[in-house]
Amino acid sequence: MTKLGQWLWGLALLGSAWAALALGPLGPRVPPPCRQVLLPLPIYLLVAFGCYSLATVGYRLATFNDCEEAAAELQEHIGAARADLRQRGLRF
Amino acid sequence: MAAGAADKVSVLLPTYNERENLPLVVWLLVRSFETSGYSFEIIVIDDGSPDGTQEVAEQLVKIYGSDKILLRPRAKKLGLGTAYIHGMKHATGNFIVIMDADLSHHPKFIAEFIRKQKEGNFDIVSGTRYKGNGGVYGWDLKRKLISRGANFITQVLLRPGASDLTGSFRLYRKEVLQKLMEKCVSKGYVFQMEMIVRARQLGYTIGEVPISFVDRVYGESKLGGNEIVSFLKGLLTLFATT
Ligand SMILES: Nc1nc2c(ncn2[C@@H]2O[C@H](COP(=O)(O)OP(=O)(O)OP(=O)(O)O)[C@@H](O)[C@H]2O)c(=O)[nH]1
Ligand SMILES: [Mg+2]
Numbered sequence: 001m002t003k004l005g006q007w008l009w010g011l012a013l014l015g016s017a018w019a020a021l022a023l024g025p026l027g028p029r030v031p032p033p034c035r036q037v038l039l040p041l042p043i044y045l046l047v048a049f050g051c052y053s054l055a056t057v058g059y060r061l062a063t064f065n066d067c068e069e070a071a072a073e074l075q076e077h078i079g080a081a082r083a084d085l086r087q088r089g090l091r092f
Numbered sequence: 093m094a095a096g097a098a099d100k101v102s103v104l105l106p107t108y109n110e111r112e113n114l115p116l117v118v119w120l121l122v123r124s125f126e127t128s129g130y131s132f133e134i135i136v137i138d139d140g141s142p143d144g145t146q147e148v149a150e151q152l153v154k155i156y157g158s159d160k161i162l163l164r165p166r167a168k169k170l171g172l173g174t175a176y177i178h179g180m181k182h183a184t185g186n187f188i189v190i191m192d193a194d195l196s197h198h199p200k201f202i203a204e205f206i207r208k209q210k211e212g213n214f215d216i217v218s219g220t221r222y223k224g225n226g227g228v229y230g231w232d233l234k235r236k237l238i239s240r241g242a243n244f245i246t247q248v249l250l251r252p253g254a255s256d257l258t259g260s261f262r263l264y265r266k267e268v269l270q271k272l273m274e275k276c277v278s279k280g281y282v283f284q285m286e287m288i289v290r291a292r293q294l295g296y297t298i299g300e301v302p303i304s305f306v307d308r309v310y311g312e313s314k315l316g317g318n319e320i321v322s323f324l325k326g327l328l329t330l331f332a333t334t
Binding site for chain 2: 002057064065066071081084085089090091092
């Protein structure tokens with residue numbers, strides 16, 4: 001199954017469970033306080049996922065390593081390479 | 093698999109206008125292989141660069157020998173994907189390393205790739221900018237944000253089992269790379285991504301090594317323009333088809 005298929009399958013499963021409980025045939029058997037939570041649940045989940053995404057990307061952005069040492073080391077290596085290659089007769 | 097004498101690493105270096113970078117990267121490669129002791133060959137695939145990359149490459153053959161530096165040029169710019177396929181045909185090593193020739197990938201990491209490969213007998217070892225000590229240098233906030241955002245979306249949609257999908261610094265077992273090249277059809281960044289996704293599908297194992305990516309010092313970026321659009325298109329294609 002493709003990833004798209006997996007997503008649709010999962011969403012359909014969750015969606016129908018929610019619809020059955022919140023709107024459909026099982027509705028009357030769910031106690032009213034629970035129903036009140038159930039009805040807006042998809043929206044809550046969506047918002048929660050959005051927040052999670054923003055927080056994750058934000059955190060990873062803030063902690064993205066800046067490789068200052070690697071850049072400095074590379075400059076050194078470039079210097080050494082140039083000197084050695086020139087000695088071996090390379091015309092840049 | 094036993095380490096050591098039987099192993100040979102073929103490095104594929106696709107170049108387009110890398111006259112400045114090529115000698116430096118080759119020098120660093122030779123030095124790091126001499127240190128680690130693995131036998132190696134460097135295959136330069138130049139697509140008729142107008143800046144004289146090829147002329148410099150020929151000088152390098154004179155310096156290091158035609159058994160170490162193999163020139164396999166093509167007449168005109170035909171793109172990265174086919175450059176790898178072209179280079180691979182001439183590779184004699186049991187491991188193949190793919191890397192950029194623009195000095196953003198430091199050859200010192202290859203020894204770590206091999207160590208990692210031995211450790212878990214992996215089919216692929218991928219460099220990653222997103223884990224451990226990995227990172228980047230020379231990127232502004234906007235580029236970092238795009239990179240992190242694109243990576244997050246990709247992870248959510250594809251669950252690929254590797255943290256750096258768009259990086260192109262990796263080591264492959266030769267037969268694994270051959271198999272993957274047959275299967276992969278995308279271009280550009282998406283090509284690197286598809287390689288990992290297909291690898292997962294085919295049941296290949298992937299090890300990861302943190303790398304520092306230093307943005308190119310010399311020369312011009314070639315993948316410009318509507319990068320993001322084509323990335324998203326490719327991502328959605330993979331999402332719907334794999
Ligand atoms: N043979 C061949 N090499 C290419 C071609 N396009 C790019 N390259 C090489 O592929 C490597 C990666 O290309 P880059 O231009 O560095 O792409 P990038 O790393 O995504 O972008 P920047 O580093 O920001 O420029 C470099 O070594 C290029 O010289 C091509 O059409 N043919
Ligand atoms: Mg580059």
